[in-house]
Amino acid sequence: MIQHILHITHVSKHFGGNVAVSDVSFSVDEKEIFGLIGPNGAGKTTLFNCMTGFFPVTSGDIIFDSKKINTLRPDQICRLGMVRTWQRVKPLGSLTVLENVMIGAFSITNATGEANIMAMEQLHAVGLSDYATKPAGSLPIGLKKKLELARVLASRPKMLLLDEICGGLNHTETDSILAIIRAVRNSGTTIVFIEHDMKAVTSICDRIVVLNSGEKLAEGTPEEITTNPAVIAAYLGGGHHA
Ligand SMILES: Nc1ncnc2c1ncn2[C@@H]1O[C@H](COP(=O)(O)OP(=O)(O)OP(=O)(O)O)[C@@H](O)[C@H]1O
Ligand SMILES: [Mg+2]
Structure with a gap:
């Protein structure tokens, strides 16, 4: 059905x-x-x-x-x-890639350690693990879009x-x-x-x-x-x- x-x-x-x-x-x-x-x-x-x-x-x-x-x-x-991405991606540029994805994870957990683990999982899933500690603003557009995906996926929609x-x-x-x-x-x-x-x-x-x-x-x-x-x-x- x-x-x-x-x-x-x-x-x-x-x-x-x-x-x-x-x-x-x-x-x-x-x-x-x-x-x-x-x-x-x-x-x-x-x-x-x-x-x-x-x-x-x-x-x-x-x-x-x-x-x-x-x-x-x-x-x-x-x-x-239900979560969405934005037509114009605007990561918080001064935060790291990992921190941006943790913001997504914080919508379903209050524990920092858990949010960190969930965010790393999603960075791995989109192929951005190596960029975790880089400022989000430094990513080229193609990787910013992957970061946007990781951010929304971290809330396990x-x-x-x-x-x-x-x-x-x-x-x-x-x-x-x-x-x-x-x-x-x-x-x-x-x-x-x-x-x-x-x-x-x-x-x-x-x-x-x-x-x-x-x-x-x-x-x-x-x-x-x-x-x-x-x-x-x-x-x-x-x-x-x-
Ligand atoms: N906040 C708003 N205030 C007033 N009008 C708006 C607002 N948001 C969208 N519109 C109007 O609603 C209509 C639909 O716009 P929308 O942005 O939803 O189109 P779209 O299909 O997403 O287009 P695009 O492919 O260019 O992104 C347009 O006429 C737009 O000007
Ligand atoms: Mg549109």
């Missing part, structure tokens, strides 16, 4: 007269890698902000792990097991929301991030993946939702999405994406 871990039901988000997300509904299965794509300004990041409690929804409901979460605070949602984790990376760096994401999913974590790089999206996602001007334009497998005429017209045919 398919187990849904997330239900987005008729979610809208207005900023004054600007409708950023408009009546969007979809469900994500447990252990799925689920893609959220669409043109710049389509509402992808706004939906993440609503899911993680940074913005209240204007209407609709968000159900995670059988609980309605759209009235909860970000820290409460994080403790329920049930669901990981990735906002353009491959943005600004070259092919080798992207492949290395995709390998980590696959391993995370194989260990039992569900993933929602916002990304403009269609090669990355189609190679890793089980299913995809396309947003356009805040509305759901299509939902389906990578093959269904890449051959959908409405998606090609609104997004894939366009050429230039950030």
Whole structure:
């Protein structure tokens, strides 16, 4: 039986007269890698902000792990097991790589020793063990993205929301991030993946939702999405994406 871990039901988000997300509904299965794509300004990041409690929804409901979460605070949602990365990664540059990941671990433990061990495990998982004592600000962008992954993984999430984790990376760096994401999913974590790089999206996602001007334009497998005429017209045919 398919187990849904997330239900987005008729979610809208207005900023004054600007409708950023408009009546969007979809469900994500447990252990799925689920893609959220669409043109710049389509509402992808706004939906993440609503899911993680940074913005209240204007209407609709968000159900995670059988609980309605759209009235909860970000820290409460994080403790329920849903965590997100940021489109612009901003590690605390003067802290070490290890300390940045320990901040993630502190969301589930108060013990420094335990947080240290959990953080080192995640640095190992993303291949950053050798950088543990370096200032986070000294890392190049490709490694900052891995640090961002280690930070969120340290809270041992049930669901990981990735906002353009491959943005600004070259092919080798992207492949290395995709390998980590696959391993995370194989260990039992569900993933929602916002990304403009269609090669990355189609190679890793089980299913995809396309947003356009805040509305759901299509939902389906990578093959269904890449051959959908409405998606090609609104997004894939366009050429230039950030
Ligand atoms: N805090 C905010 N206040 C007002 N308007 C906002 C805010 N955040 C987003 N918006 C608006 O909501 C719409 C959707 O923006 P959003 O950032 O969600 O798009 P996106 O799909 O993530 O785009 P991109 O691919 O460029 O990251 C845009 O019109 C944007 O200007
Ligand atoms: Mg965005």
